[in-house]
Amino acid sequence: MGLLDKEFSQExxxxxxxxxxxxxxxxxxxxxxxxxxxxxxxxMMATSAAHYDFDRFGVIPRNSPRHSDVIIISGTVTLxxxxxxxxxxxxxxxxxxxxxxxxxxxxxxxxxxxxxHVLKGMDRVVPVDxxxxxxxPRPEALLEGLLxxxxxxxxxxxxxxxxx
Amino acid sequence: xxxxxxxLELLKGKFGSDIIGLVSAPPEKMIDITPAxxxxxxxxxxxxxxxxxxxxxxxxxxxxxxxxxxxxxYHIESVKEKHKxxxxxxxxxxxxxxxxxxxVWECANWHEREAFDLIGIKxxxxxxxxxxxxxxxxxxxxxxxxxxxxPEFYQGMKVPY
Numbered sequence: 001m002g003l004l005d006k007e008f009s010q011e012x013x014x015x016x017x018x019x020x021x022x023x024x025x026x027x028x029x030x031x032x033x034x035x036x037x038x039x040x041x042x043x044m045m046a047t048s049a050a051h052y053d054f055d056r057f058g059v060i061p062r063n064s065p066r067h068s069d070v071i072i073i074s075g076t077v078t079l080x081x082x083x084x085x086x087x088x089x090x091x092x093x094x095x096x097x098x099x100x101x102x103x104x105x106x107x108x109x110x111x112x113x114x115x116x117h118v119l120k121g122m123d124r125v126v127p128v129d130x131x132x133x134x135x136x137p138r139p140e141a142l143l144e145g146l147l148x149x150x151x152x153x154x155x156x157x158x159x160x161x162x163x164x
Numbered sequence: 165x166x167x168x169x170x171x172l173e174l175l176k177g178k179f180g181s182d183i184i185g186l187v188s189a190p191p192e193k194m195i196d197i198t199p200a201x202x203x204x205x206x207x208x209x210x211x212x213x214x215x216x217x218x219x220x221x222x223x224x225x226x227x228x229x230x231x232x233x234x235x236x237x238y239h240i241e242s243v244k245e246k247h248k249x250x251x252x253x254x255x256x257x258x259x260x261x262x263x264x265x266x267x268v269w270e271c272a273n274w275h276e277r278e279a280f281d282l283i284g285i286k287x288x289x290x291x292x293x294x295x296x297x298x299x300x301x302x303x304x305x306x307x308x309x310x311x312x313x314x315p316e317f318y319q320g321m322k323v324p325y
Contacts, residue, residue: 079318080299112325116307116314117298120325 019157026069026095027153029058030146033068033088037075040102040136044074047139057146065091070149072142073128076104076111077119089126097153099145100128103135110135165247168193171215178208187252194237194250199262202253203289206268209240209249216242217249220269225279227310234260234285240269255285264290282308 036044048054048061062068065088077085089098100122103109108120122128129152132145166174168186172195175183182201187194197205209217222239238251253262264287265272276287277296284306287293295302304315314323 079321079323082321083299083319108325116312116323119321120323124321 019159022158023154023156027058027150029060030070030097030149031058031060031062031068033065033071033092034061034063035071035073035085035088037073037077037081038102038104040074040105043136043139044072044101044142047142052139052143054143054146057143057150059146065089066093068092069095070097070099072099072101073105073122074101074136076109077122077125078117079119080117082119082122082125085122086125095153095156097129097149098122098126099130099132099142099149101132101142101145102137103133106131106133165245166215167247168195168249171195171209171247171249174212174215175205175208179205189250192250194252196252196254199253199255202251203263203265203268205251206238206265210268214245215247216245219243220265220272220275221248223265223272223275223279225283225285225308227283227308228254229310231311232257234283236262236279236285238265260285261288262286263288264293266290280306282306284309 036042046052048059059070065071069092071089071092073085089096100106104111104118105122108115108118111118112120119125130145130149132141134141137145172183172186175195175197179197179201182198182205184196184198187196209215217240219241220238221241222237224237226235226237228235233254234257235252235254239248240251241248255262262285264276266276266287267289273291274296276290277293279285280287280290280293281295281297294300298307299318302318304318305312307314317323
């Protein structure tokens, strides 16, 4: 909104639809569960840090799934961890979103054939909104993934809601 | 500081036929011993003042890939005497039981659990021999065995690609 509020000399009203207002509010403060699993987590932390500054999109790492809107699965998901991820996902309040970050989480990555303990794709356990490719993805790629998620949220509607 | 050959002579003098012999596996030499004598040999190696093996560096389980045996390899060293030694015990695959050395070197605890988890070697007298890496309810066997087959499903999740 910038300095728009200083532009009016008198009280005023803004007309918008409920959908636009809700979507704007939701996409502007996506709080994420801090959930680093492997080397992708280093890139995720770099994205949160000063240089790439995730905070300018309203993304703040939280330590509890109950405070969070989005979970970034950043790293190799083992079968043992997959059961825990499902549980964490179920604790998040709706509306909730999942970003699958990196090849491991997208499809098993380098462990696709001989990784006896690796889940071959996060989408076998929880629904995924955005897949970010890369091994690991650069912080710019994760930012792009977040912008894609924001685009998705911007087009949502309370009338025909598509989130799970 | 003692060479592997000197230690072998010492062990042979003390344990006789339980010491099977020297195996050359460049760049190292290994001493083969029987599983039954393992615990006593380990106690001797640690407590003998000339040897003083106070540190278990590594314990690894192996599938020998011959269809009939599994092995456990112990890399031990003496911090004070600055010498190292490699021990090996071989157990049959259909009954892979050997002795635990947790009472001798405490750090063997998790190493033995890993060898149990991934290769399926059972260690007698281990205080807590349960899986360490794979899920506790994993019932498809021990993944690093050569004849291991990955299951189709684990807790409803499809496992193969």
